Amino acid sequence: MTDEKQNEEVKFNNPKDAANIPLIWIHDMTWGYDESKKILFKKFNFNLKKWDFTVITGKSWTGKSTLVKFLIGQIKPYKKTLYYKMEDMSEFWDDEIQRYRRKIGIIFQDYQLINSLTPKQNIIYPLVLDSTPLPTIKKKYDAVNKLLDISSIETTEIKKLSGWEKQKVAMARALIHAPDFIIADEPTGNLDHENTLQIADILIKANQIGNTIVLVTHDEMLLSYLKQHVEIKTITLGK
Numbered sequence: 001m002t003d004e005k006q007n008e009e010v011k012f013n014n015p016k017d018a019a020n021i022p023l024i025w026i027h028d029m030t031w032g033y034d035e036s037k038k039i040l041f042k043k044f045n046f047n048l049k050k051w052d053f054t055v056i057t058g059k060s061w062t063g064k065s066t067l068v069k070f071l072i073g074q075i076k077p078y079k080k081t082l083y084y085k086m087e088d089m090s091e092f093w094d095d096e097i098q099r100y101r102r103k104i105g106i107i108f109q110d111y112q113l114i115n116s117l118t119p120k121q122n123i124i125y126p127l128v129l130d131s132t133p134l135p136t137i138k139k140k141y142d143a144v145n146k147l148l149d150i151s152s153i154e155t156t157e158i159k160k161l162s163g164w165e166k167q168k169v170a171m172a173r174a175l176i177h178a179p180d181f182i183i184a185d186e187p188t189g190n191l192d193h194e195n196t197l198q199i200a201d202i203l204i205k206a207n208q209i210g211n212t213i214v215l216v217t218h219d220e221m222l223l224s225y226l227k228q229h230v231e232i233k234t235i236t237l238g239k
């Protein structure tokens with residue numbers, strides 16, 4: 001496993017200096033599934049800072065989705081290997097994991113929308129869960145609408161949306177609550193070339209306005225498109 005910036009040590013002379021604290025810090029993590037003898041991560045290091053655009057790439061079965069599961073709190077790490085804002089995530093209780101998840105924006109290949117709700121209701125769902133006041137919801141919805149242009153489909157039945165439209169809705173839902181970072185596991189896996197680049201353009205724009213992005217993809221074309229348009233950090237698993 002290599003990371004182009006692997007040797008870039010996390011430098012924080014004073015851990016209380018918020019500007020230097022990484023959002024995520026994985027430190028010398030060695031880990032494999034219990035039921036498998038294979039070690040997936042060997043002394044793996046990773047750090048995510050505010051405003052980064054990080055792409056996790058690598059062939060199939062190299063651990064990309066497993067890394068996502070760590071980053072969304074779905075797999076419990078060993079002690080002192082995975083930190084969120086310098087808090088050891090192995091110490092998180094279930095309610096802390098739930099709170100953590102609400103601070104990040106998660107995007108999946110299969111969209112994971114709620115079919116019984118309209119696109120607009122799906123998008124504002126995280127804000128409703130947090131009991132956000134209506135005027136604030138409206139303001140935030142208008143902001144994501146400006147970025148993603150969803151007004152024409154906001155009341156269309158989810159079932160009737162194309163894959164690309166569904167992914168746009170999922171992205172709006174991930175972005176609306178100004179998450180600490182967005183994590184997208186193969187978001188273009190079910191989309192054609194043109195729609196893939198449209199997703200890339202949204203991620204680029206989202207990053208330019210201040211969002212932190214972790215994108216998982218094994219699509220070389222997407223990777224080279226991104227490299228041409230935005231400064232990315234690339235983590236290649238399985239090398």
Ligand SMILES: Nc1ncnc2c1ncn2[C@@H]1O[C@H](COP(=O)(O)OP(=O)(O)O)[C@@H](O)[C@H]1O
Nearest residue numbers: 033035036040059060061062063064065066067
């Ligand atoms: N829940 C699981 N239990 C045991 N092994 C798993 C589990 N999920 C994934 N694996 C194994 O871990 C390896 C990495 O899988 P994954 O993280 O899904 O890779 P990728 O997303 O890069 O294709 C594979 O060999 C896979 O079979």
Ligand SMILES: [Mg+2]
Nearest residue numbers: 064065066186
């Ligand atoms: Mg995967």
